[in-house]
Amino acid sequence: MFTRPHRIDASSLHRVRLGTSRIVLAMSLIAGTATMSAQSSAALGDTPVAASAHHIDTGTPNSNDAPLGAVSSSVTTTPLTTTDNSPATTGDLLVLDTPEDQEIEGLDVRTDLGLLPSDLAPHIGDDTPEGIGFTEAPAAPGTYKSAERVISRLKAPRAKNRLRTLVIRAHWNGNRKDKTSTKRLRKLTSNADKVLRSATRGRYGINATYTPWIKISRTSCNDVRLIGQRATRAAAARNRAHNADRFNRVVIYFPHSSSCASWAGRGEMPGKYVWLNGAKQATVLAHELGHNFGLGHANVVQCNKSRTLTRRGHGCKSHEYGDLGDLMGAGPYSGLTQAAMQHQASWLTKGRMRNAQKRKTTVKLRPRSSNKGIRAVRVRGKGATYWVEYRTRSGLDKVLSKDLTGVTVSLAPPRRGHASNALDMQPQNNNSAIALPLGASWTSPEGIRFQVKKQTKKRATVVVQRRAKKARKPAAPKQVTVQPGDLSAFVTVAKGNDRGAPIQRWRVRAVPVAGGHTISGTVTATAALSRTVMVQQLTNGTAYRVQVRARNEKGWSSWSAPISVTPAPVTPVVTVSSPVTGQSYSQTIPLRLSASTRDTTPAVITSLYAYLDLPWSSSPVYVGRQGFTKKLDLSYDLDTGILPDGTYPMRFIAQDSQGRIGAVTRNVTIVGKSPRITQATAAISGNTLTVNYTMTPQLNQVQGVLIGVRNTANGSVVASSPWLYPTAGVEAQWTQSATSWAPGTYTVEVIALDRNYWPREQIPLEGQPSWGYHRVTRPVTK
Ligand SMILES: [Zn+2]
Numbered sequence: 001m002f003t004r005p006h007r008i009d010a011s012s013l014h015r016v017r018l019g020t021s022r023i024v025l026a027m028s029l030i031a032g033t034a035t036m037s038a039q040s041s042a043a044l045g046d047t048p049v050a051a052s053a054h055h056i057d058t059g060t061p062n063s064n065d066a067p068l069g070a071v072s073s074s075v076t077t078t079p080l081t082t083t084d085n086s087p088a089t090t091g092d093l094l095v096l097d098t099p100e101d102q103e104i105e106g107l108d109v110r111t112d113l114g115l116l117p118s119d120l121a122p123h124i125g126d127d128t129p130e131g132i133g134f135t136e137a138p139a140a141p142g143t144y145k146s147a148e149r150v151i152s153r154l155k156a157p158r159a160k161n162r163l164r165t166l167v168i169r170a171h172w173n174g175n176r177k178d179k180t181s182t183k184r185l186r187k188l189t190s191n192a193d194k195v196l197r198s199a200t201r202g203r204y205g206i207n208a209t210y211t212p213w214i215k216i217s218r219t220s221c222n223d224v225r226l227i228g229q230r231a232t233r234a235a236a237a238r239n240r241a242h243n244a245d246r247f248n249r250v251v252i253y254f255p256h257s258s259s260c261a262s263w264a265g266r267g268e269m270p271g272k273y274v275w276l277n278g279a280k281q282a283t284v285l286a287h288e289l290g291h292n293f294g295l296g297h298a299n300v301v302q303c304n305k306s307r308t309l310t311r312r313g314h315g316c317k318s319h320e321y322g323d324l325g326d327l328m329g330a331g332p333y334s335g336l337t338q339a340a341m342q343h344q345a346s347w348l349t350k351g352r353m354r355n356a357q358k359r360k361t362t363v364k365l366r367p368r369s370s371n372k373g374i375r376a377v378r379v380r381g382k383g384a385t386y387w388v389e390y391r392t393r394s395g396l397d398k399v400l401s402k403d404l405t406g407v408t409v410s411l412a413p414p415r416r417g418h419a420s421n422a423l424d425m426q427p428q429n430n431n432s433a434i435a436l437p438l439g440a441s442w443t444s445p446e447g448i449r450f451q452v453k454k455q456t457k458k459r460a461t462v463v464v465q466r467r468a469k470k471a472r473k474p475a476a477p478k479q480v481t482v483q484p485g486d487l488s489a490f491v492t493v494a495k496g497n498d499r500g501a502p503i504q505r506w507r508v509r510a511v512p513v514a515g516g517h518t519i520s521g522t523v524t525a526t527a528a529l530s531r532t533v534m535v536q537q538l539t540n541g542t543a544y545r546v547q548v549r550a551r552n553e554k555g556w557s558s559w560s561a562p563i564s565v566t567p568a569p570v571t572p573v574v575t576v577s578s579p580v581t582g583q584s585y586s587q588t589i590p591l592r593l594s595a596s597t598r599d600t601t602p603a604v605i606t607s608l609y610a611y612l613d614l615p616w617s618s619s620p621v622y623v624g625r626q627g628f629t630k631k632l633d634l635s636y637d638l639d640t641g642i643l644p645d646g647t648y649p650m651r652f653i654a655q656d657s658q659g660r661i662g663a664v665t666r667n668v669t670i671v672g673k674s675p676r677i678t679q680a681t682a683a684i685s686g687n688t689l690t691v692n693y694t695m696t697p698q699l700n701q702v703q704g705v706l707i708g709v710r711n712t713a714n715g716s717v718v719a720s721s722p723w724l725y726p727t728a729g730v731e732a733q734w735t736q737s738a739t740s741w742a743p744g745t746y747t748v749e750v751i752a753l754d755r756n757y758w759p760r761e762q763i764p765l766e767g768q769p770s771w772g773y774h775r776v777t778r779p780v781t782k
Contacts, residue, residue, distance in 0.1 A: 144281050147333065147399040148191065151282050154396060156197035157371070159205025163248040165189065168211045170231040170254045173218045178255040182210045184280060185253065191282030196289060198396040199327055199336055200347045201371065206249070206289075211235045211242050221260035224275045227252060248272060249292060251285065267291035283327065283334040283399075290328050295341050296419040298326035300434055301411065306427045306504055307553050311445040323422045324432045325391055325404035333404055333432075335397035336368050339376030339387045340412040340420040353378055356464040362453075363388075365407070365460045369395025378412075379464055382446040385412040387420075390460040391435070406435025406527055407452045407460050409442065428504040428524050437527040439495050440502040443471040449500060471500030473555040479530070482546045482563045486570040486601030487658070488538055493523070493548045493560075494530040501552035510535050510544040513564070519544075536602050538567045570598050572605055572654040572662030579650065579668045586672035587699070588637040591623065595654030595662060596631040603656040605632040611651045612638065612668065615771065616758045620651075628657070642700055644754040644772025645674035674754035674772045675702045679731065682748040682778035687739045689719070689780060693750045697728045700772075701755040707734050712745040712779065743782050751775045 167185050171177040189208040197205045216230035231252050232244040244250050249272050256278025264279035267288030274288040300322030303315050310316055323329035327337045342348040352375040354363055366373035368389050379386040387410045393400055411421040425436040436442050441451035449468035454461035479494035489510060495503050502525075509520035523533045538544060545562035578592040579585060595608040609624030621643075623636050632654070647669045654662045680693040695705050707721040719736050726732035754772030 144283070147283060148281065150398045151191045151194055151396070152187075154194045154198065154398075156194040156396075157202030159193070159197050159200075159202055161203060162205045162207040164246065165206045165208045165249040165251060166211070166235070166242060166244055166247040167208050167251045167253060168231045168235050168242075169213045170216050170227060170234075170252055171213060172216050172254075175221065175255050175257050177213045177215075178278070180253065180255075180280065182212075185210055188280050188282060188285060189251075192285040192289065195282050195286035195327065195396060198369070199286065199290070199342075200345075203347055208251075209242065209247070211239070214238065221254065221257035221277060224252075224266055224273075227254065227275065228273050249274065249289065251276065253280075254278070269296075270294035287327055287334060290337065293345050295328050295337065295345055296413060297321040298323035298328040298338050298341065299419045299421045300329075300424055301421045302424045302427055308425055308427060308442060308501065309423055309445060318419065318421050320419070323420075323434070325397070325400045325408075326422070328420075333400050335391065335400050335404075336395070338408075338410050338420045338422065339368065339378075339389045340385075340410055342376070343378075343387075344413065344420075348375065352376070355380070356466075359466050361464045363462050363464070365390040365462055366458070367392040367394055367397070369397045370458075373459070377462065377464065379448060379450075381444055381448050384444070384446070386410065386444065386448070386450075387412055388450060388462055388464070390455075390462075392457060394457075401432065403429075403433040403527070404435075406437065407455070407462060408435050409450055425502050426504070426525070426527065429526060433527060435527055437495075437502060437525075437529075439529055440498055441471075441500050442502060443468055443500040469500065471552070471554050474498045474501075474503055474550040474552045474557045476558045477506065477548045477550050477560045480546075480548050480560050480563060482565045483600070484565050484567050485534065485538075486598070486603060487540055487567055488534050488536045488600065488602055489544065489546060489565045489567055490532055490534055490600070491546055491548065492530055492532040493550075495525070496550070498550075498552050499554075501554055503550045503552050505551050506531070507549050507551070507556070508533060508535060508546065509548075509559075510538060510546050510565075511562075512539075513543040513545055516542075534602070540567045540569050542566065569658070569660060570601050571660045572597055572603075572656045574608070574652050574654050574662045574664045576652050576664050576666060579666060581666060584669040584671040585640065586670065588639055589668055589670075591634060591636045591638055593652055593664075594631055594633045597656050601656070601658075603658045603660070604628050604630055606655050606657050608632045608634045608654045609652070610634060610636070610638070611653065613649045613651065614643075615648075615769070640670050640673065642756055643670055643673065644700060644756045644758065645671050645774070646758075646771030647769070648771075673699045674757070674774060675700070675705075675752040676774045677705070677750045677752045677776045680748075680750045680776045680778055682750075682780050684738050684746075684780050684782050687737060689736045689738045689746075689748070691734045691736075691748055691750060691778075692731055693726070693734075693776075694731045695726050695728060695752050702728070703753040703755045703757060703772075705732075706751045706753065708749045708751075709736070709780075710747045710749070711742075712747050718746065738782055741782050746780050746782065748778045748780055749775055750778070 167189060169177065169180060189206050193206040214231060214234045216227065216234055219226050219230065232250060236243040251274045253276045260277050264277055265284045265288045266275045269291040271292055274285065274292065276285065297320055299318045299320055301309060301316050301318050303310050307315065321328065321330040323338065324333055325335050327334045328341060339348060343353065354374050354377045356363065356377050356379045363374055363377050365377065365388065366375055368375050368391055375389065377388040379388065388407060390407050391397055391400060391405045393405055409423045409425065411423065413420045422434050424434045425440070425442055426433045436450060436452050438452050438455040441449055443449045447468050447470070449465040451463045452460060453463055475497040477493050477496050479496060481492045483490040491508050493506050504525055506523045506525065507520065508523060509518055511518045519535055519537050521535070523531055525531065543564055543566045546565055547559040547562050549559045550557045572595050574593065574595050576593040578590045591610050593608065593610065595605045597603045597605055605627055607624060607626045609622055612621040614620060623638060625632060625634050647667050650666050650668050652664045675695055675697045678694045678696045680691065682689065682691045689709065691707055704723040704725050706723065708717055709719040710717055718741055721734055724732065724734060752774045757772030759770065
């Protein structure tokens with residue numbers, strides 16, 4: 001019988017060491033609170049230890065998410081304990097930060113409610129780069145929900161053998177029945193059937209029969225044998241067709257009992273019984289059915305000092321169900337199962353595996369979800385047998401996160417029912433990333449070298465070489481490129497020749513050419529062929545020589561050839577989508593703009609303002625925001641108030657944390673506010689000029705109307721009206737004697753003025769910008 005506890009006690013756990021300063025527990029919390037406690041190595045001595053825990057919201061935004069605050073405790077008396085009371089949403093992380101170099105010996109996580117036991121996936125690694133001034137992005141965890149979604153859409157091979165499976169819902173006093181319906185259980189078994197058909201490549205499936213709820217006498221949820229006896233007896237007594245003897249498998253579901261919070265499911269190994277403690281995940285049921293077939297857990301081996309595997313395994317630990325990408329491992333990403341176990345359970349045909357016996361074997365491996373071609377290579381070494389396979393996000397393995405894909409090397413279990421151990425080829429990363437990356441090579445303690453030559457969606461080309469040279473320190477990185485940034489430089493380094501052991505990290509240094517403070521830091525290698533890192537805290541205008549060296553488990557390479565770089569400042573970028581050039585606005589001007597800093601600068605935007613300049617005032621109309629972000633938006637509908645019609649200059653100005661300015665200017669035209677002359681006629685009859693006109697006031701208050709007459713030939717003003725106050729919208733008339741005018745052509749100007757017209761002098765005006773005027777001209781001849 002195996003359990004999948006989420007409680008990890010000191011005896012089974014992981015010594016986390018090597019300056020590991022952060023332990024990330026990826027938990028898919030549904031609701032409720034979690035309690036986490038950690039025991040430090042200082043428990044053996046007398047040094048108090050301090051740690052802090054944070055609840056990190058990575059799933060649905062949750063306004064209640066908040067840091068837990070620091071917790072501290074003297075571990076000589078009690079372990080560190082912290083309680084996360086903030087409601088969690090799926091995918092949230094609970095993070096425990098301990099001081100640098102603090103060795104954690106035991107870690108114990110409990111939840112009062114909602115945490116699905118096998119959701120716990122310990123991710124252990126120094127995901128915080130050691131150097132200052134280096135930035136790297138974290139990865140988000142997956143959830144059971146997304147796994148179920150993949151499974152429900154999965155196309156699995158038809159089952160040759162459908163296991164007759166009796167599903168009994170049992171409850172008792174003290175653990176009353178929940179709302180789980182037959183329909184819900186049907187979904188569970190239908191999805192688990194798909195998982196099983198995929199994992200066995202159509203050898204097995206499930207044909208389920210469901211009992212109604214069955215009440216049994218009070219029992220402890222931990223006494224699963226007794227629950228099994230009572231439930232099967234009661235089910236058979238109620239309905240002879242539900243006699244467990246007639247079935248290949250019996251699944252007993254009972255409502256989640258918090259006194260058994262340490263496990264979600266149990267399965268006989270080998271056998272036919274499965275117990276589900278309120279768990280309704282297809283992968284949990286399929287995992288327990290895997291135990292019924294005699295499968296052990298899919299473990300991961302991790303060793304000290306960033307080693308992949310030491311001779312005789314000294315310093316190495318096997319992490320129970322630590323292969324997070326395996327059905328027989330833990331966590332929501334449980335895809336197919338390791339080839340060694342497939343072979344053990346006779347789920348892998350001879351034609352789909354290959355033995356690498358020659359001095360050198362090149363194999364084109366198909367993804368393990370593929371239904372044709374070579375699925376696995378078996379390599380028998382001295383005292384150990386290795387299995388190599390290829391995981392891609394396809395078939396059931398679509399549930400895998402990207403981290404969990406790639407070429408894996410596992411140690412075969414010594415006997416049936418024993419665990420298979422995947423080797424962690426990226427010990428520098430959290431233990432979900434264990435694949436041997438593309439381009440990387442690994443040399444086993446007995447001198448077998450495995451190298452990933454090529455990797456596509458359809459296949460991976462792996463070379464297995466016996467009697468290979470011992471692994472050595474890597475060659476100095478040859479492919480290094482450096483781009484200048486603002487107060488920074490971008491360094492890209494490709495993996496190059498690892499000489500028999502995967503590259504785990506790089507050291508980057510930037511040395512000022514003229515002398516001074518060297519900036520350096522460490523970059524963790526991922527499965528990718530290269531990484532780019534932003535080296536910060538450099539000085540603009542100063543030339544630096546950048547060098548990189550690589551490390552594998554044998555040690556550091558020499559430094560790469562130096563590359564010169566001189567950082568230079570960059571200014572913020574202002575993007576204005578409104579107001580639009582050439583468009584006119586009336587009562588409001590919609591302001592839609594944003595300011596951002598470029599990727600090449602560590603600076604952030606601190607303010608973004610929009611100014612509308614008034615020609616008659618040194619105080620512009622303005623609106624703005626402050627912030628401390630890479631991108632700051634400003635969205636505001638600026639009321640034009642009593643501003644008269646006309647064209648105004650607008651300035652949009654952003655400032656960054658380095659005090660640098662980015663600006664955009666744009667002219668904005670306001671219309672529809674000031675009064676207009678909507679109709680005008682002018683004519684000289686005899687010696688009298690008669691002007692008929694209509695003034696429409698629009699939105700702003702009206703100052704009045706002025707009429708002037710110019711000699712068209714020389715521009716001189718021959719007549720002008722006093723202020724006229726026509727009734728709005730009603731045709732008005734102005735007459736003027738033309739007796740003294742010389743015969744010729746004249747221009748009559750009829751001007752409506754806003755109460756706030758500008759400029760206030762020189763009327764009538766011509767050829768200069770003005771605000772709050774509307775003028776029409778009419779030619780007349782005397
Ligand atoms: Zn198990």
